Amino acid sequence: MSSVNRRILETVEESKFPPEIKDLLKALLNIELRNFQYKSPLYGKDYDRVIIELAEARRRKERK
Amino acid sequence: MEIDYIHMKNFRQYLDVSIEFARSPSRNFTIIQGANGAGKTNLLNAITWCLFGEELHVDSKYKGLPIVNTTTLDESKDDLLEVKVEIQFIQSDGNKIVVTRSNHYRKGKNGNVIGVPSPHALAVMQQRGRDWIGPIYGDDAQYVINNRIPPSIEEYFFFDGERMDHYFRDSTGKDIKNAVFQIAQLELFEKLIVHLTARRNDFLKTARGLSSKAEEISGLLQLHTRSLETDKQVLEELSQQKAEAERLEKDFTEKLKHSSLEHIQQLEEQRAELTEDLSSIEQEILEMEESRLKLLHRSMPIIFSYEALLKTKNMIDGRREAGQIPPLYQRIFIENLLKKGKCICGSDIAGKDEYSSARRKKVEAFLEGTQLSEKSNELIESNTLIRKMLEGVLGFPEEVVELNKKLKRIQETKEDKEQKLSKIDQEIKQSNVENIKLWGKEREKYAKEKEQLIGEIAKQQSQIEKRQKIINACKSELNQELRKETKHKSLLDLLAFCDEGIESAQQVRDTVMKKVKEEIEKKTGGQFLALIWKKDTYKGVCIDDDYNISVPHVSGREGLGTLSAGERQVCALSFMAALNSVSGFEVPIIIDTPLARISSEPSRNIARNLPKYLQNKQVTLLVTEKEYTPEVKKELSGGVGKTYMINVIEKERGNLAQVELIE
Numbered sequence: 001m002s003s004v005n006r007r008i009l010e011t012v013e014e015s016k017f018p019p020e021i022k023d024l025l026k027a028l029l030n031i032e033l034r035n036f037q038y039k040s041p042l043y044g045k046d047y048d049r050v051i052i053e054l055a056e057a058r059r060r061k062e063r064k
Numbered sequence: 065m066e067i068d069y070i071h072m073k074n075f076r077q078y079l080d081v082s083i084e085f086a087r088s089p090s091r092n093f094t095i096i097q098g099a100n101g102a103g104k105t106n107l108l109n110a111i112t113w114c115l116f117g118e119e120l121h122v123d124s125k126y127k128g129l130p131i132v133n134t135t136t137l138d139e140s141k142d143d144l145l146e147v148k149v150e151i152q153f154i155q156s157d158g159n160k161i162v163v164t165r166s167n168h169y170r171k172g173k174n175g176n177v178i179g180v181p182s183p184h185a186l187a188v189m190q191q192r193g194r195d196w197i198g199p200i201y202g203d204d205a206q207y208v209i210n211n212r213i214p215p216s217i218e219e220y221f222f223f224d225g226e227r228m229d230h231y232f233r234d235s236t237g238k239d240i241k242n243a244v245f246q247i248a249q250l251e252l253f254e255k256l257i258v259h260l261t262a263r264r265n266d267f268l269k270t271a272r273g274l275s276s277k278a279e280e281i282s283g284l285l286q287l288h289t290r291s292l293e294t295d296k297q298v299l300e301e302l303s304q305q306k307a308e309a310e311r312l313e314k315d316f317t318e319k320l321k322h323s324s325l326e327h328i329q330q331l332e333e334q335r336a337e338l339t340e341d342l343s344s345i346e347q348e349i350l351e352m353e354e355s356r357l358k359l360l361h362r363s364m365p366i367i368f369s370y371e372a373l374l375k376t377k378n379m380i381d382g383r384r385e386a387g388q389i390p391p392l393y394q395r396i397f398i399e400n401l402l403k404k405g406k407c408i409c410g411s412d413i414a415g416k417d418e419y420s421s422a423r424r425k426k427v428e429a430f431l432e433g434t435q436l437s438e439k440s441n442e443l444i445e446s447n448t449l450i451r452k453m454l455e456g457v458l459g460f461p462e463e464v465v466e467l468n469k470k471l472k473r474i475q476e477t478k479e480d481k482e483q484k485l486s487k488i489d490q491e492i493k494q495s496n497v498e499n500i501k502l503w504g505k506e507r508e509k510y511a512k513e514k515e516q517l518i519g520e521i522a523k524q525q526s527q528i529e530k531r532q533k534i535i536n537a538c539k540s541e542l543n544q545e546l547r548k549e550t551k552h553k554s555l556l557d558l559l560a561f562c563d564e565g566i567e568s569a570q571q572v573r574d575t576v577m578k579k580v581k582e583e584i585e586k587k588t589g590g591q592f593l594a595l596i597w598k599k600d601t602y603k604g605v606c607i608d609d610d611y612n613i614s615v616p617h618v619s620g621r622e623g624l625g626t627l628s629a630g631e632r633q634v635c636a637l638s639f640m641a642a643l644n645s646v647s648g649f650e651v652p653i654i655i656d657t658p659l660a661r662i663s664s665e666p667s668r669n670i671a672r673n674l675p676k677y678l679q680n681k682q683v684t685l686l687v688t689e690k691e692y693t694p695e696v697k698k699e700l701s702g703g704v705g706k707t708y709m710i711n712v713i714e715k716e717r718g719n720l721a722q723v724e725l726i727e
Contacts, residue, residue: 005249005648011576019499024565025572028260032252036211038471055561059554 004029020058024050065212065650066092067111067159068152074133076106077712077721083107084707084725085684092685093675093703096723097692098710103721104686107223107710108656114149114165116215117186117206121224121656130177132169135179137716144168144180153212156650158695160191164199178364213651217246220643221651225658228636237612238307244611248580249648253573257566258293264562265289268542271555278545285538292531298522306517309510316507320492320500321625328500331488336484340622345478349471356467363460366453373450382445387439389433390492398430420451539563547710580646581607587642588613588635591677595634597666605635612641630662634670641677652682659691667691671699 004026012025027050035043067085072078086094098104109119113131137145148166155161164187168180188205189198200208213221220243245251268282321332366373383389400426401407405414414422492504543559546552589604592615596602602623603616615635617623627635632722637658658674659667674683707727713720 003648004252005646007646008249008252008572008576008648011572014571015568016576018564020561021564021568024561025256025569026719028256028565028569029252029463032255032259035250036252037655044263044266047259051260051263051558051562051565054572056560058561059557 004033018058020054020061026052027054065153065155065161065652066536066682067652068154068419070107070111070114071150072107072110072149073148074136074145075110075149076133077103077719078106078110078723079133079136079720081721081723083708084706085682087682088705089680091703091705092680092682093705094682094687094699095692095700095707096684096710097689097726098687098721099706099712101714101719102710104162104688104710106721107686108224108654110149111151111223111654112222113161114151114210115213117165120218129158130169130179131167132177133718133720134177135715135720137169137171138717159193160189161208161212162189163187164189179316186298193415213649214246215241217649220247220640221649222654223465223640224656225633225637226656226660228640237301237608237610240613240656244580244643244646247647247649248576250573250577250580252567253576257569257573260562261289261565264566267555267558267610271552273551275545275549278542280544281538281542282633285535285542288531288535288538292528292535295524295528295531299521299528302517302521302524306514306521309514309517313507313510313514316503316510318648319503320507323500323503325497325500328492328495328497328708331492335485335488336625338481338488342478342481342485345474345481349474349478352383352467352471352474356464359460359463359467359538361426363457366457367460370454370457373454377447377450377454378461380443380450383443395431398427401427414472431580452455458677484670535674581609581611583646584642587677588639589644591638591641591673592635594673595638595666595670596631596671598631605638630666634666637670637674637679641674644678644681650685653678654684654686656686657688657691658685659687659696662692664695667693668699671696675700675703 008029009026012022012029015022017025028047031043031046031050066087068087069082069084071082071203073080083094083096086092096107105121105123108121112118112120119131128158132145132147146166146168148164150162150164153161153163166182167185168182170178170180172178182203184199185200186205186207187199189196190200190208191197199205245254248444265286269286274282274336317332320328321336322330323332380389402413405412407413407417407423407427411423412420413427414420489504493501493508495501495504543556548555585605587605588607593599593602601618603618606614606616608614613624613635615623615627617626624632624635640653659670662670704727706725711722711724711725713722
């Protein structure tokens with residue numbers, strides 16, 4: 001499995017979610033895809049990095 | 065991802081055989097033709113053994129036998145003989161992946177075959193542009209393979225046509241739904257939601273400087289979140305148990321339906337009809353009970369306040385008849401006269417003289433009569449409404465009596481049919497034939513188990529709903545508590561961002577799920593009707609939300625159970641093709657004996673349509689001469705890139721196979 005199903009990505013793109021949420025979903029789906037075979041999450045740090053980065057981006061945007 | 069080639073060494077009847085697969089976009093079909101027993105299924109097994117270390121489609125006659133070619137092992141001068149299968153895949157970006165699995169075997173003292181474990185049994189090499197990465201071995205190599213072709217969905221890409229007609233009989237909606245979840249990658253969302261929720265809770269758990277109340281609520285929240293996960297797992301287990309009980313109940317029904325005793329077959333036919341009737345009666349009862357409930361909800365508040373409403377209506381009517389509603393004049397009109405100091409007739413009412421004062425008093429007296437003026441419109445409207453309400457419930461007794469009568473009649477029909485059903489079940493359970501008796505009892509056991517599990521599932525669902533409400537309340541309370549201190553602003557933002565992410569992921573998952581189901585249903589139905597020979601017999605294929613598949617007959621009856629083996633094979637083939645169209649995996653398709661149970665004319669039809677349904681997919685068909693008729697060959701020829709023949713070389717101690725490119 002080398003890429004996320006086209007249908008899923010299209011639905012995320014077509015949705016009315018804010019850009020940071022769309023980016024969050026796409027980034028997390030890619031993390032899940034890369035770790036597809038692992039049952040337990042060994043990739044919590046990857047999650048934290050993406051969440052904190054995008055939540056911060058949103059906060060900066062709101063401050064402006 | 066397409067297969068470029070496979071090389072098999074000493075694998076069962078394949079001593080040293082290489083096959084290159086068709087990969088041209090317009091001619092992506094490879095035909096491998098061979099008689100029964102020539103080695104077609106073993107070719108499929110060589111692929112699954114190489115990828116997953118298991119022969120997943122093994123024939124009963126090969127079960128338990130070592131995969132090494134024993135003739136070669138006997139004749140070998142070396143101590144060890146290597147069995148090796150190598151497959152080269154080409155990915156959509158042009159990069160190659162080479163998977164090699166090997167094992168060594170030696171002869172034991174008493175002639176038995178002993179496998180010798182190899183440290184590098186599985187190796188994977190990956191191309192990245194001009195470079196090659198690897199080889200990587202063992203679990204890491206298996207990880208690379210499983211990420212591209214998960215073993216759990218292997219059977220939807222590499223499948224045995226002969227087994228396909230069992231597909232809908234053996235699989236429950238739950239199995240099919242799970243497969244669709246994996247193939248369409250919806251499973252990624254499930255994991256994402258669980259992991260994002262866990263990260264959210266971790267942010268909270270590791271936050272510092274929380275007030276004691278916030279700590280307390282946070283603790284409760286963690287506790288309920290963990291319990292919710294356990295509740296969901298229990299629900300999943302119960303659902304699986306229910307699916308299993310349902311499958312076994314269905315299995316025993318099938319056994320009884322196909323029993324050799326004509327009498328039992330007839331009873332089963334009657335039973336099937338009764339079961340179907342009962343199912344529609346139950347639906348009808350549900351609808352009627354709902355209508356009755358709606359009628360009660362609508363009428364009861366009026367009936368309970370009937371007396372009061374009637375009294376109000378009579379009171380308003382009385383006032384109206386007395387000319388008090390509406391009043392003869394509006395209060396504002398009298399007030400204006402008093403303000404202007406002139407009566408309607410033009411006389412002065414503002415003067416201090418005796419006449420003016422008397423006239424003013426008379427005009428002021430009218431004010432009392434206008435007390436109801438402001439309320440008069442409301443009263444008139446209310447009266448109309450009250451009249452309508454009272455009229456609306458006048459027919460209530462007759463309506464409810466009629467509904468109850470209908471309900472009673474239908475319940476009597478239901479009881480009658482249930483009695484007949486029970487009588488049939490009793491007769492089957494008391495059969496003189498041991499098997500029939502046993503199957504009847506087993507069916508009843510699993511039916512009861514299923515009913516009990518349905519109740520437990522409902523309880524569990526309600527428990528989950530309650531738990532979810534508690535969690536939401538905790539979250540809201542915690543937010544309020546955190547908002548009290550500005551230092552928690554970043555934490556609140558982070559938690560809100562996670563919550564929004566979780567909610568959005570759930571929404572996208574539901575939308576994609578709906579889209580995928582609709583697409584599979586539409587494509588399976590369309591393809592089935594196009595391929596089927598009795599075109600006017602079925603309406604199409606329906607898939608419900610739990611992925612239970614039905615094939616409605618034009619008469620409205622369910623037809624899946626009555627499909628012939630060939631029709632079921634076509635239905636399964638249509639479903640597999642539809643499933644592949646929504647797949648998130650680029651996996652080639654290999655079908656062993658795809659047309660085995662299908663007669664000549666429908667076979668031609670399938671051959672004509674299959675390339676269209678499996679567009680842009682690399683397809684390999686393993687066929688017998690009987691299946692690959694000149695007509696089928698002609699229909700498929702436009703899409704076929706390579707055709708091979710498996711030639712059997714008869715040897716004293718087991719046949720060998722040679723594969724020859726013929727076209």
